[in-house]
Amino acid sequence: MALQAADRLLAGKPYPLGAQWDGLGVNFAVFSANAARIDLCLFSGNGRKELSRMPLPECTDEIWHGYLPNAALGTLYGYRAFGPYDPARGHRFNSHKLLLDPYARQLSGPVRWSDALFGYRLHSARGDLTPDRRDSAPTMPKGVVVDESFHWGNDRPPDVPWQDTVLYEAHLRGVSMLREDVLPHLRGTFAALCDQRFLDHLLDLGVTAVELLPVHAILQDRFLLERGLRNYWGYNTLSYFAPEPSYLATSQLHELKVAVRRLHAAGIEVILDVVYNHTCEGNEFGPTVSWRGLDNASYYHLVPGDERRYLNDTGCGNMLNLPHPRVLQMVLDSLRYWVECYHVDGFRFDLGSTLGRDHNGFDPDATFFGAVLQDPVLSRVKLISEPWDLGPGGYQLGNQPPGFAEWNDKFRDSVRRYWRGDAGQRGELAARLAGSADLFDRRHRRPWSSVNFITAHDGFTLADLVSYSGKHNEANGEDNRDGTDNNHSANWSPDGSVEGPTDDPAILELRARVARAMMATLLLAEGTPMLTAGDEFGRSQAGNNNAYCQDNALSWLDWKQSQTPQGQTLQEMVRRLLSLRRRLYALGAHRFAHGNHEPVPGIGDIAWFDTAGQPPSPEAWADPDIRTLALRRAERAELARRSLRGGQGGQGGPAQVTLVLLNAGDTDAVFHLPEPALDWQRLFDSSQPELPEAGLPVAGATLQAVPAHALVLLAAQAEPPPHARPATPPHSIPQEPDA
Template sequence: MTRQIADRLLPGKPFPLGAHWDGLGVNFAVFSAHASRIELCLFSDNGRKELVRLPLPECTDEIWHGYLPNAALGTLYGYRAHGPYDPGHGHRFNPHKLLLDPYARQLSGPVRWSDALFGYRLQSARADLTPDRRDSAPTMPKAVVVDESFHWGDDRPPAVPWPATVIYEAHLRGLSMLRDDLLPNLRGSFAALCDPPFIDHLVRLGVTTIELLPVHAILQDRFLLERGLRNYWGYNTLSYFAPEPAYLGTGQLQECKVAMRRLHAAGIEVILDVVYNHTCEGNELGPTVSWRGLDNASYYRLVPGDERHYINDTGCGNTLNLSHPRVLQMVLDSLRYWVQCYHVDGFRFDLGSTLGREGNGFDAGSGFFDALMQDPVLSRVKLISEPWDLGPGGYQLGNHPPGFAEWNDKFRDVSRRFWRGDPGHRGEMAARLAASADLFDRRHRRPWASINFITAHDGFTLADLVSYSTKHNEANGEDNRDGTDDNASANWSPDGSVEGPTDDPEILLRRSRVAQALMSTLLLAQGTPMLTAGDEWGRSQAGNNNAYCQDNELSWLDWKQAQAPGAQPMQQMVRRLLALRRKLHALTGDRFAHGREAPAPGIADIAWFDTDGRPPTPEEWADPDIRTLALRRAAAPPQPERPVLTSPGEPTPGDPRAVQVTLLLLNAGDSDATFQLPEPALPWSLLFDSSRPQASDGELAGAQVNDTQVVAAHSLVLLAAQAPAPPENAA
């Protein structure tokens, strides 16, 4: 920042929002509908000394703005907002509190907790009704005026088609904190995200897309810090435009952009998990760090008739008011910024049902969804919703608008229960393997809309799912009360008494069989598979199913474990299955199948069978004790999007002579099962057996597949064949 500071601001412009340097100075613009005055506060280079307060001289359409001549890149700033402190009417202005610009592009550091961060006097008998007059600036990070230029070269989105997408959910920090081959300051950073060994790991697996837990700047929860813990997951947003400072190993924003470019060069997409349903300011007893102090009544949904309190559909104390045009603009500007400035490829929306709420509840035609779907930038990236929240009518799986994919927790739950051997889940398992058409086949949506997963960051890892019958969250300091008790898990010891690690070979075999079957189910089902980082080698969290506050080795990925011999079978299996997904279009069809079409004579596009090779009767579907299932799928090759020139006599893409048929045989029972293969007879090849994950192509090809196939207990098998096409003149 220049040493010569102007004693007043020029009028400037009300757009764009935020602080923007033009080479001659900086234009500042911030929204507040109810403030009576807003001051720009400038700070020394280390952020410790407030140098001057300059009132923003103009307010146009509720945007306060001013221009600071000669201001330089690196200028540190914040705001103070004047207006009524009247919580009963939704107003919480307090000029003693330094406020972060909602459009800040970079932060000078973290929040340092102090009672001064609260807009009200903490010890007052009137709770939040008495304003606090202490200055919060010494404890607040400052926004930094930044240069957003970057040489992207020929970077372009990988644009992986949805049917080919395989998502790898990971925590940016946890990916590399235990990488002792990296410099200490780079561990847990964007710089480590694009380190060649990690990218090579994704490419070898066959992953196309990495989905990162929140990377927006976050506020560490005071109660966790007092326990010696930290908010690891990061669902506590402090800034929607600035990366978390702790994730910048070099301290430079370019680090994020380099990571994106290198991942793109390897063909890997990047999706960000984003939290636009609530902010870090909590309920009426939370701190005042940004939005609350700038215009509480506009930014948040308040209880009608009791504006002191917040609507809490999120369970996190507050709910952003996306019905307000300026709040909606902030969210869309943030999303567009990450696409245009950082080249991210999509977003996963935390508590997505909240984003679709209007005055009467969830609405697939809400202002947010409508604005997103017509946006020329955002409508072209991948959009994923977590389709629930804690408010009334919050569970909205399958009800989001076309263009969205959705986390399918029904796939997770029934897969766990089916392979645990619970009774009565065969019928639903059948529906989930077919991309949950009962939920998603509407409004011309496609099978990729179902994001299938067995595990995610929230809950057990895959290894723990088959090693623990109950949660073990004592390390969280909440007496094991936190986290769900309904995990559909088992420790697979004969009497259920062996929780966690064991040397018993029989127990270990059962656990590995079930884990392999679960992973195979995920990767062979129609829909979009999502793996959780570390599941491919058996990462454990010691039975903790709510490790949100475990920023330590319990949550971090141990890459030495990934190199151990015992971790290789699962990794080899994942690579093999993802290679099969790429090869077998019958597994990843871009249309829902209902058994009404016949790509080959006598072979419907989808069909179900019992072990006797016949379709189940209604009574057999309803039998709660049957643990087996056969799924046959058939599909002609997909038609090319454009004409393809071929040599004379050469079959063209989409030639009906190449109808592909797959047969998936599942056995969740405790004994081996023999399946009679359904008619018509086909030249079946054995491609995969989850009970033999390391078997080579040669070993599998040597197995005889005639009219029957044995499937080991707690296992599944995949067969494939080519079938003749119907005559060209067939109806």
């Protein structure tokens, strides 16, 4: 297209990056260290016609920039980058390909798949070495110039302390697609996320934060679309600043802000699952939609000595080159943008080990971690890492830096194996229930660093964990080869032959009992509990443990299940346990306990016992056939309060003591309660979750029966010696205001 004099850009400024409207025009700025020229392309309102193409007139410190007077909000734009197409040297410039601005705040729509999206000629005998000359603009979404102003009113982050946090991992689309009480055009969008009935559900459970699977704009995989499937989970990022267009019912960005505002008003935090380890462009045979075309050699980790290839410790084809200062800047700018513009309260980092890889492998003091932790905005929000990737030395559980919590898959596997009845699991479970101090008690970290879970989006649901011995992923179209085979699950039929649904009441009762025991273990353990949406009422995925491509009723939450007797029983149990967790401060330790401190004489802050009421001997810990365990924890109220304020606890006051009795065996067990004898109250029995505290028999001072496949919670107050008692009288077990 020939350039007209009126189309020329003014110099503009190199900062901020992206397209910034100032009321008089728009400043465009984009990074490329190796491009010879970058053109700004403007499009008609429907994005179909390229109206103008103008070279960015200035390049300052490798930032190309220009200012377009009189450009309006809603302007659609993209870039074309000129430079060598030389894959052997890491360069893949192709000006025939329209490129998304990495800083685009909104996209005009989805990618429409075509061979023209590839920078090389598909099916060429030379592989990716021959550039393709077709224009990709008709198939590409465009960036949209937006006004980011919003009246937040008196919005304040809930700022829930970590030790009080309860996470609820959910898919934005999945939580509302089957909600018949939500208007059809709002289902699957941010507008439905803040529906008051959903907020009431979270509040009733006791959830404090929703952790949303990726909401950044997604590139749908071509191979999935050809199978009639979609990338449902969204770990295939197309833009780090723009929300997924299909999640906006009104196509207006304020919809997302309204959702966050309403969640905050309810006291619920919003945490985003983010994917900064790789992009949607894949390996050398993937499409060219943004970063690859702008500066492949800068944005990606390439194989040293073979820059045609990409390092792939993510298993997704590529890795962002975070040690590069401009790439790191993009990630930090993106994170800060979501905090400052959308008021989100934190992030869960997919494949966090990749983010901690500098040039010599994983390092807890890597550039990325250091940059986040010193940032005055980002260091104050909740940070959660998935502490593994597929590269060498990629499993780094417990090795993320202080300030980051971590998904604890050892907790998941230990709880699953213990309640399945596997041999030799007592010692491992004991460590996990105590906050995994063996992994996290270093560098002044706290028990909340362990994000405990038994299920997540990736894997079986809780209902399927007790209904299937193996995965059933045939619907994914990969002949059941995808997804892990290491599920630690069981179908709990007498001979193991009944997979999935059954009408056998004995099997159903046993499955429900084991599921309740696992859920109770999660909610009573030290650390930060994470629920997976729908587990609280028994959601099933028909045995599919890798439903990443199932954007349908298989993955969506069926809220009708929440109204069934079984669903209501499980929901009430979750609500009750989280209420107990709030009431019983001995259950939520603010520091790791090691049994070397006695809140009152004779009762340590943590202790383990066998059914005889004695600490297990080394031989007993090693006995593979024992499937019972008792955990006692103690804490003084005054010590807990003062420690949370940063002060020193006094010596007076009663101690609150809890005793969790676990029996993963096939027969009932009788526990001799440990000395000293206390006036125990029996607060919960997972085999009878419907019974209120008043309906549970009061435990004696010496014996307590625990049914098979069940967990029982006891609590008591322990008085200090008379000379150490406070002037005010001790209180009984605290009650909820409405109890």
